[in-house]
Amino acid sequence: NAGVTQTPKFQVLKTGQSMTLQCAQDMNHNSMYWYRQDPGMGLRLIYYSASEGTTDKGEVPNGYNVSRLNKREFSLRLESAAPSQTSVYFCASSKGLQGARADTQYFGPGTRLTVL
Amino acid sequence: QQPVQSPQAVILREGEDAVINCSSSKALYSVHWYRQKHGEAPVFLMILLKGGEQKGHEKISASFNEKKQQSSLYLTASQLSYSGTYFCGTERGAAGNKLTFGGGTRVLVKP
Numbered sequence: 256n257a258g259v260t261q262t263p264k265f266q267v268l269k270t271g272q273s274m275t276l277q278c279a280q281d282m283n284h285n286s287m288y289w290y291r292q293d294p295g296m297g298l299r300l301i302y303y304s305a306s307e308g309t310t311d312k313g314e315v316p317n318g319y320n321v322s323r324l325n326k327r328e329f330s331l332r333l334e335s336a337a338p339s340q341t342s343v344y345f346c347a348s349s350k351g352l353q354g355a356r357a358d359t360q361y362f363g364p365g366t367r368l369t370v371l
Numbered sequence: 372q373q374p375v376q377s378p379q380a381v382i383l384r385e386g387e388d389a390v391i392n393c394s395s396s397k398a399l400y401s402v403h404w405y406r407q408k409h410g411e412a413p414v415f416l417m418i419l420l421k422g423g424e425q426k427g428h429e430k431i432s433a434s435f436n437e438k439k440q441q442s443s444l445y446l447t448a449s450q451l452s453y454s455g456t457y458f459c460g461t462e463r464g465a466a467g468n469k470l471t472f473g474g475g476t477r478v479l480v481k482p
Contacts (some may be wrong), residue, residue, distance in 0.1 A: 359403075
């Protein structure tokens with residue numbers, strides 16, 4: 256099992272450009288998450304998907320959109336990148352059985368994004 | 372609201388002990404602990420639930436004080452591999468596994 260994979264690993268954008276970060280998991284998990292981590296700081300939840308076909312906002316959703324393409328894949332889109340979106344982006348997944356709480360989250364390796 | 376972790380950083384010699392604390396002003400359902408090494412993804416260590424249940428790493432010790440809404444992670448007889456940044460993530464009752472992470476505690480274990 257590869258676990259949670261993310262592409263690309265690194266990306267440099269100019270202000271105003273758009274891009275999509277891809278995330279896939281092969282653990283048959285129901286729930287998936289997108290976080291950002293700024294230098295020296297903790298993780299902040301951008302969006303999450305409790306199950307296929309559902310998405311919901313986290314702490315810092317402004318400037319982002321998501322798509323839960325199927326059970327395996329959850330993408331994050333920046334429509335018009337800004338320097339404030341320079342960060343490391345982590346995708347995570349959990350089993351997410353219906354009503355699940357206290358569920359272990361498994362993280363991907365991250366995408367390091369710089370917006371100039 | 373973000374949980375508060377203390378200390379922000381700690382330096383240990385191999386074999387020494389340390390305690391990392393995570394405090395919340397809100398009632399919690401569970402506290403999750405992760406360790407992140409530089410340039411890598413966070414790795415799951417442990418979950419503590421209200422009511423006393425724990426899930427996770429057999430070699431890691433932690434506690435959850437429901438009255439104080441505080442969790443503590445105990446690094447006992449530290450090893451070099453314990454170095455990294457430790458994050459707590461808190462889950463509130465109706466959150467559905469949505470975690471709010473603290474700012475992290477940097478741990479450096481020296482030989």
